[in-house]
Amino acid sequence: MRTAVVYLTAMCCCVIVAPMGCSEISPQARDLPVLEKREDFRWPEGKRAAISLTFDDARRSQITNGVPLLDEYGVKATFYVSLGNLEERLDAWKAAAAGGHEIGNHTLTHPCSGNFSFIGDDRALEDYTLERMRAELVESNATVERLLGVTAVSFAYPCGQKYVGRGRNIESYVPLVAEHFLSGRGWMDEWANDPAFCDMAQLMAMELDGKDFEQVKEVIDRRLADGGWLVLAGHEINNDGRQTTRMATLRALCEYAQDPANGLWLDTVEAVTRHIHEQRGGAAG
Numbered sequence: 671m672r673t674a675v676v677y678l679t680a681m682c683c684c685v686i687v688a689p690m691g692c693s694e695i696s697p698q699a700r701d702l703p704v705l706e707k708r709e710d711f712r713w714p715e716g717k718r719a720a721i722s723l724t725f726d727d728a729r730r731s732q733i734t735n736g737v738p739l740l741d742e743y744g745v746k747a748t749f750y751v752s753l754g755n756l757e758e759r760l761d762a763w764k765a766a767a768a769g770g771h772e773i774g775n776h777t778l779t780h781p782c783s784g785n786f787s788f789i790g791d792d793r794a795l796e797d798y799t800l801e802r803m804r805a806e807l808v809e810s811n812a813t814v815e816r817l818l819g820v821t822a823v824s825f826a827y828p829c830g831q832k833y834v835g836r837g838r839n840i841e842s843y844v845p846l847v848a849e850h851f852l853s854g855r856g857w858m859d860e861w862a863n864d865p866a867f868c869d870m871a872q873l874m875a876m877e878l879d880g881k882d883f884e885q886v887k888e889v890i891d892r893r894l895a896d897g898g899w900l901v902l903a904g905h906e907i908n909n910d911g912r913q914t915t916r917m918a919t920l921r922a923l924c925e926y927a928q929d930p931a932n933g934l935w936l937d938t939v940e941a942v943t944r945h946i947h948e949q950r951g952g953a954a955g
Contacts, residue, residue, distance in 0.1 A: 702870060702946075702947060702950055702951075703950055703951055704866065704867050704950070705866035705867070705949070705950055707866075708864070708866045708867075708897070710866070710949075711865050711866040711897070711949050711950075712949065713865075713897070713935055713945075714935060714945060715935070716933070717933050717934060717935040718894050718897060718933035718934070719890070719893040719894045719896075719897055719898055719899070719900065719933065719934055719935070720865070720893075720898075720899040720900070720934070720935040720936075720937070720942050720945075721890065721893075721899075721900045721901075721902065721923075721927055721934055721935070721936045722747075722748060722899070722900075722901045722902070722936075722937065722938060722939045722942055723740075723745070723747040723748070723878070723902055723904075723920075723923075723936070724747065724748045724749070724750060724774070724826065724855060724875065724901060724902065724903045724904070724939060725747060725748075725749050725750070725903070725904050725905065725907065725915070726749075726750045726752075726776055726826055726857075726903065726904075726905055727750070727751070727752045727755055727776065727780070727905060728749060728751035728752050728753075728755035728756040728759075728763065728776075729755060729905060729906055729907075730755070730758070730759065731906045731907045731908050731914075732749060732906075732907050733759050733762045733763065733766065735907045735908055735917060736907035736915075736920070737762075737766050737769075737771065739907070739917060739920055739921060739924075740771070740920075740924070741769060743921075743924040743925070743928060744928075745924050745927075745928070745936055746770045746771050746772065746937060746938050746941075747771055747772070747938065748771070748772040748773075748774050748824055748938045748939040748940070749763075749766070749771060749772065749773055749774065750774040750775065750776035750824070750825070750826035750855070751763070751773055751774065751775075751776055751814065752776050752777070752780050753778055753810060753813055753814075753817075756814075756817065756818075757817070760817060763817075763818060764817075764818055764819075767818050767819075767820050771938070772824060772938040772939060772940050772941075773814060773818055773820050773822055774822050774823075774824035774825060774826055774855075774939065775807065775810050775811055775814065775822040775824070775825045775826075775851065776810075776825075776826050776828060777806055777807065777810050777828055778806050778809055778810040778813070779792075779793050779806065780793065780828045780829075781793045781794065781795050781798060781803075781806075781828055782794075782795060782828050782829035782831055783795055783796065783829065783831060784796050784797070786829070795831055795833060795834050795835075796834075796835065796836045798834035798835070799834060799835070800834060800841055800843060800846065802834075803834055803843045803846060804846050807825075807846060807847075807850055808850070810822075811850070822851070823851055823852040823853075823940055823943075824851060824852060824853050824854075824855065824938075824939045824940055824943070825847050825850070825851040825853065825854045825855065826854070826855040826857070826875075826903075827847075827854060827855065827856055827857065829857065830856045830857030830858055830859075830875075832844050832847075832854075832856075832872070844871050844872055845871075847871050848870070848871035851871075852870065852940065852943045852944070852947075853870045853871065853873055853939055853940075853943045854870070854871040854872060854873060855873045855875050855901060855903070855939065856872060856873060856874055856875050857875055857877075857903055858875075858876075858877050858903075859874035859875055859876060860874075860876070861874055861876075862874060862876065862889070862892075862893050862896075862898040862899055862900040862901070863898060863899040863900075863901065864896075864898055864899075865897070865898065865899050865942075865946050865949070866949075866950070868899070868946075870943060870946070870947075873901055873939075874901065875901040875902065875903040876889060876900065876901070876902055876903065877902075877903060877904070878902040878903055878904035878915045878919070878920075879903075879904045879905055879906070879913050879914055879915050880913075880914065880916075881915075881916070881919055882916065882918075882919055883918070883919045883922035883923060883926070886902070886919060886923055887926065890926070890927075890934070894932070894933060894934070899942055899946075901939065902923075907920065924936070
């Protein structure tokens with residue numbers, strides 16, 4: 671039997687969102703206890719497991735290929751947007767948000783370890799501070815709200831990395847994410863999320879890129895057996911290529927998940943997060 675614990679009570683943060691004035695950055699995760707008995711958790715409508723489709727960086731193929739395919743099935747996904755790419759196809763992203771797809775926060779500049787060759791010195795997490803990261807999270811949410819008229823309540827850690835600084839001065843920025851968002855999603859994890867236990871600020875996500883449907887179905891079947899929440903993460907959406915979720919896989923996944931006989935709930939990260947809060951007695955604002 672698990673011992674019930676209570677997560678960090680988050681504080682409110684007021685930001686300037688031109689021209690909307692001062693508002694809370696987003697609803698935050700507050701006092702979310704762990705369920706002592708896994709069997710006390712229930713998915714809606716008798717479903718046996720949940721899946722969320724997520725895609726990072728606001729890449730062009732997500733709009734040109736992914737959103738039309740998802741809309742064909744009435745499936746809603748979560749898109750963690752990078753602001754430079756977002757602004758290139760702003761009208762299309764506005765339409766996606768208006769159509770029910772969730773827009774999540776992926777920071778302003780996509781900072782990662784400076785060991786990656788694509789990260790310049792100005793975006794290396796080793797040179798960040800918590801104060802700088804906090805400012806970036808606030809500014810990126812304000813920009814999403816200004817451009818799209820929505821408040822991002824879900825966050826994805828760029829490169830799945832959750833720290834700032836070096837060596838003995840390294841610090842986790844997970845508490846900042848817990849303060850400002852309902853959830854924080856990782857990257858390239860090896861398992862799914864136990865909805866009765868998981869830390870919403872450190873959701874595990876498995877890679878969708880480069881997989882055929884049979885590979886994905888093996889993971890789904892395990893979640894059906896244990897009642898878990900599978901968060902799948904991808905980047906490009908096309909027939910093939912580097913960091914690419916295959917359209918054939920995505921189509922087959924939508925069809926499989928929507929068959930009532932399979933007992934799956936396919937919805938956005940926000941929708942599943944709010945249900946977990948309700949089941950675990952948290953107050954999702």
